[in-house]
Amino acid sequence: MKAVQIYLLLHVVFSAIVLVNTFNPFKKFKDQWEKFFTPSESCDSEWISFNAEGFKVDLESKLFGQHIASLVILKAVNGFMRDDNPKKPLVLSLHGPSGTGKNFVSKLIAAKIYKKGMDSSFVHVLNSELHFPLQSQFETYKTQLQQRIKDNVTNCECSMFIFDEMDQMHPGLIDSIKPYLGYHSNLDGVSYRKAIFIFLSNAGGESITQTALDFWKAGRDREEIKLNDLETVLSSSVFNSNNGLWHSGLITNNLVDFFVPFLPLEYRHVVQCVMAEMKAKGLHPDQNMADKVAKDLLYFPRSDKVFSVSGCKTICTRYHNYI
Numbered sequence: 001m002k003a004v005q006i007y008l009l010l011h012v013v014f015s016a017i018v019l020v021n022t023f024n025p026f027k028k029f030k031d032q033w034e035k036f037f038t039p040s041e042s043c044d045s046e047w048i049s050f051n052a053e054g055f056k057v058d059l060e061s062k063l064f065g066q067h068i069a070s071l072v073i074l075k076a077v078n079g080f081m082r083d084d085n086p087k088k089p090l091v092l093s094l095h096g097p098s099g100t101g102k103n104f105v106s107k108l109i110a111a112k113i114y115k116k117g118m119d120s121s122f123v124h125v126l127n128s129e130l131h132f133p134l135q136s137q138f139e140t141y142k143t144q145l146q147q148r149i150k151d152n153v154t155n156c157e158c159s160m161f162i163f164d165e166m167d168q169m170h171p172g173l174i175d176s177i178k179p180y181l182g183y184h185s186n187l188d189g190v191s192y193r194k195a196i197f198i199f200l201s202n203a204g205g206e207s208i209t210q211t212a213l214d215f216w217k218a219g220r221d222r223e224e225i226k227l228n229d230l231e232t233v234l235s236s237s238v239f240n241s242n243n244g245l246w247h248s249g250l251i252t253n254n255l256v257d258f259f260v261p262f263l264p265l266e267y268r269h270v271v272q273c274v275m276a277e278m279k280a281k282g283l284h285p286d287q288n289m290a291d292k293v294a295k296d297l298l299y300f301p302r303s304d305k306v307f308s309v310s311g312c313k314t315i316c317t318r319y320h321n322y323i
């Protein structure tokens, strides 16, 4: 074959590859096919059903170093999901230092209730847009927030709302959702009793950390910390702090069913997080590498380096440096 012919042949092959990649008719066809044949999510037991056993297993095997949070959340979600006729929506308020698993556990809850987990159209995450709107925007934000909750619960009564950084949220906005969290059988014809509200915040994190430090200083085992040991410190620090949660009256009106404390994580938990992350990425969990990543984080108290300053938060980005 002459050089010109080879050149032409290569040119044709190359152009065909570029063409297929650009227009990718097979992929488009596959996407259309899947879209057509994948049933869309609906608000029924085919798409929403609680897997109690799976949830217990997940909490025990995936959530590290949170024996109290694990127990409280298991009891709360199990009790609520078993009740066919709850008197109010489930309201959980998760508190603790950064990177200790509050968002993570919300995802575990969603994954065991909704077939599509966090991708479900019945799970809604609300965050920074609710923090501190300008005074002129406040009424618009409030109306939008209320409407969003109302529309979604009208669409599916088993909706879940996750409010991130709740302590940063404008008290007036928190105030505006109070009616949905109570015992009303319905509001304007909509019942909110089967909805789940999860509030995430760092409020109270310092006092939880202080209690964990006190136990450690006294040479006591972390697992000896009981909910009772944290309930008082948590409520007094949340009550005394100058945050939206307290100002909104959400707590004084007893609308929160469970306050869930998250403990600061220790070195061994960070190692577990890194190993889990490797597994999730399809890599073989490597203890040496996990140690390297964990050692790279900051710990306190400085002298003994017991608790991770950022929990397991930054490990995802860090562990790529070691691969």
Ligand SMILES: Nc1ncnc2c1ncn2[C@@H]1O[C@H](COP(=O)(O)OP(=O)(O)OP(=O)(O)O)[C@@H](O)[C@H]1O
Residues within 6 Å of the ligand: 062, 063, 064, 065, 066, 096, 097, 098, 099, 100, 101, 102, 103, 104, 105, 200, 201, 202, 265, 273, 311, 312, 313
């Ligand atoms: N206790 C834990 N057990 C297992 N994995 C954890 C735990 N804590 C954190 N992680 C891992 O670290 C990541 C970040 O944690 P997460 O977002 O849940 O922290 P957070 O407590 O919500 O922090 P923040 O208060 O800053 O929002 C999670 O996606 C998870 O992979």
